Amino acid sequence: MNTPATASNPIARLLERIGRSVVVGIEAVGFTCSMFAEAVWWLLVGWRRKQPVRIPAVFAEMMDIGILALPILGVLSATIGMMLAIQGIYQLRQFGAESQVVLGVAFSVVREFAPLITGILVAGRSGSALAARLATMKINQEVDALWVMGIMPVRFLVAPPLLAMVIMLPLLTFFSMVLGLLAAGFYISADLGMSLPAYFDQVREFLSNDDFMHGIGKSLLFAVAIAMIGVANGASVTGGAEGVGRVTTRSVVHAISAIVIIDMLFAFMATR
Amino acid sequence: MMTMTTNETPAIEVHQLVTHYGERMILKGIDMDVRPGEIMVIMGGSGSGKSTLLRHLLALERPTSGNIRLLGQDINACDGQQLYELRKKMGVAFQSGALFSSMTVGENIMLPLYEHTRLDRKTMEIMVRLKLEVVNLAGFEHLMPSELSGGMIKRAAMARAIIMDPKLLFCDEPSAGLDPVVASALDDLILRLRDAMGMSIVVVTHELESVFKIADRVTVLDRGEILFIGSVDELKRSDNERIQNLLHRRAEDESLDTDAYLERLTGEQVILNAGL
Numbered sequence: 387m388n389t390p391a392t393a394s395n396p397i398a399r400l401l402e403r404i405g406r407s408v409v410v411g412i413e414a415v416g417f418t419c420s421m422f423a424e425a426v427w428w429l430l431v432g433w434r435r436k437q438p439v440r441i442p443a444v445f446a447e448m449m450d451i452g453i454l455a456l457p458i459l460g461v462l463s464a465t466i467g468m469m470l471a472i473q474g475i476y477q478l479r480q481f482g483a484e485s486q487v488v489l490g491v492a493f494s495v496v497r498e499f500a501p502l503i504t505g506i507l508v509a510g511r512s513g514s515a516l517a518a519r520l521a522t523m524k525i526n527q528e529v530d531a532l533w534v535m536g537i538m539p540v541r542f543l544v545a546p547p548l549l550a551m552v553i554m555l556p557l558l559t560f561f562s563m564v565l566g567l568l569a570a571g572f573y574i575s576a577d578l579g580m581s582l583p584a585y586f587d588q589v590r591e592f593l594s595n596d597d598f599m600h601g602i603g604k605s606l607l608f609a610v611a612i613a614m615i616g617v618a619n620g621a622s623v624t625g626g627a628e629g630v631g632r633v634t635t636r637s638v639v640h641a642i643s644a645i646v647i648i649d650m651l652f653a654f655m656a657t658r
Numbered sequence: 659m660m661t662m663t664t665n666e667t668p669a670i671e672v673h674q675l676v677t678h679y680g681e682r683m684i685l686k687g688i689d690m691d692v693r694p695g696e697i698m699v700i701m702g703g704s705g706s707g708k709s710t711l712l713r714h715l716l717a718l719e720r721p722t723s724g725n726i727r728l729l730g731q732d733i734n735a736c737d738g739q740q741l742y743e744l745r746k747k748m749g750v751a752f753q754s755g756a757l758f759s760s761m762t763v764g765e766n767i768m769l770p771l772y773e774h775t776r777l778d779r780k781t782m783e784i785m786v787r788l789k790l791e792v793v794n795l796a797g798f799e800h801l802m803p804s805e806l807s808g809g810m811i812k813r814a815a816m817a818r819a820i821i822m823d824p825k826l827l828f829c830d831e832p833s834a835g836l837d838p839v840v841a842s843a844l845d846d847l848i849l850r851l852r853d854a855m856g857m858s859i860v861v862v863t864h865e866l867e868s869v870f871k872i873a874d875r876v877t878v879l880d881r882g883e884i885l886f887i888g889s890v891d892e893l894k895r896s897d898n899e900r901i902q903n904l905l906h907r908r909a910e911d912e913s914l915d916t917d918a919y920l921e922r923l924t925g926e927q928v929i930l931n932a933g934l
Contacts, residue, residue, distance in 0.1 A: 437742075437773070522759075523758075526754060526756055526759070527752045527753070527754050527756040528756045528757075528758055528759075530716075530718055530752065530756065531750070531752060531756040531758075533716075533717075533718055533745075534716050534717075534718070534745060534748060534750045534828075535745065535750075535769065535770050535773070536741075536742045536743075536745035536746055536770075536773070536774065537769070537770075537773050
């Protein structure tokens with residue numbers, strides 16, 4: 387698809403180039419979607435065809451994506467919760483309304499910051515690893531080897547991480563919410579002299595189930611986006627070790643962009 | 659032990675195979691067959707289309723036109739399930755080995771059994787040890803592929819290729835890049851597989867020494883066309899100039915570097931093949 391533009395007129399050439407990249411982009415989205423459909427298909431009917439998605443593989447991925455990410459995610463979530471408390475109190479103090487800080491912190495952690503920071507962290511940690519692994523396997527002819535053994539690569543390589551991601555990301559997001567709120571609570575209780583139980587009472591009063599589901603629902607979409615962007619980029623690798631580096635970087639950039647865009651669209655749809 | 663398919667149906671039948679990459683025609687009407695229980699060697703320089711032909715034989719790519727029958731079945735007409743069944747009867751040893759780097763050697767070799775059979779773990783482990791014995795790698799099942807040497811990787815890949823006792827075995831450059839002793843041992847192994855298990859074997863190689871040693875018949879590809887099909891003796895007696903060049907230049911000088919060799923083979927026009 388990298389054929390140089392052929393038109394002589396510079397404007398026509400620009401248009402041609404834009405057109406080409408649009409086609410390439412749509413092709414990539416289509417490829418990703420069809421791979422997603424295939425992975426879901428294998429998850430649903432694979433066991434009936436005696437070609438099941440292996441549960442141990444899913445657990446291994448869950449360990450990798452979820453459990454091993456807990457320490458760094460905990461640190462980040464706590465930091466962000468505290469940061470929100472600091473900024474919130476500083477701003478609200480100007481109106482003498484610092485006791486309202488709990489409302490702001492609770493909403494922003496649960497609805498935005500926890501899903502977003504979890505998504506971005508996992509995209510950087512696991513989405514990139516997924517892309518790199520798949521790309522290396524493809525270049526090493528390991529994907530061909532799967533084909534000729536009669537093992538469908540999507541079932542074997544795509545379905546397990548997809549399922550693991552969809553299970554783990556909401557759980558990680560929940561973990562991030564709790565730690566973010568807790569860290570903010572520590573700061574607020576110290577600064578405003580509010581007791582921790584009183585803080586959590588307030589949080590529970592302000593937050594509805596809707597807010598919670600808003601955050602968790604978003605993380606489900608992020609999970610699909612991270613997994614599929616990772617594997618689709620990995621599968622489209624060309625050109626040796628350098629290509630592996632390229633698709634890995636690209637998968638992180640694409641995944642984070644997708645997360646931010648999905649986040650905005652979701653907020654728009656869910657709040658109207 | 660494997661029983662041979664009926665002697666009348668060829669193991670592989672290729673009819674008028676044509677394939678394009680974009681505008682470029684890679685294979686220009688290939689006709690060939692592989693008889694049951696024979697070793698067919700496919701030779702040719704870089705850009706001759708031999709890697710592409712192999713990818714077609716493995717049903718990894720669809721041709722522009724023409725058809726391929728594997729064990730009597732037209733692979734273009736196969737649906738997913740039929741292809742799946744067919745693939746259980748095929749084994750492939752890739753050039754790079756293509757062992758899964760996250761699994762041990764034993765797990766690599768066991769994978770087809772684990773996916774396609776319902777044997778219990780003990781039985782599978784015994785079968786793995788048996789195949790490792792066959793390729794002379796007994797006791798290596800707990801190592802990771804990264805801990806193996808080049809020759810050992812190729813032998814492990816061979817063990818994985820034969821774990822399901824296939825009727826059809828494909829070997830891509832089995833002895834390329836190996837020292838002569840190991841290369842010759844691999845050739846012996848291929849001969850043994852044919853004699854003991856009655857496999858039909860397709861070997862893609864340009865190592866003349868192993869061609870002379872193992873081939874029942876040879877197919878020489880040149881620029882996407884078949885230059886020659888026949889026995890090794892016929893190949894040696896051929897008066898085609900390009901074949902003579904291929905045979906003698908190589909025999910005169912064993913220490914040729916690859917680039918010069920390729921250039922001479924293809925007459926300056928080294929086309930880098932996508933399936934490298």
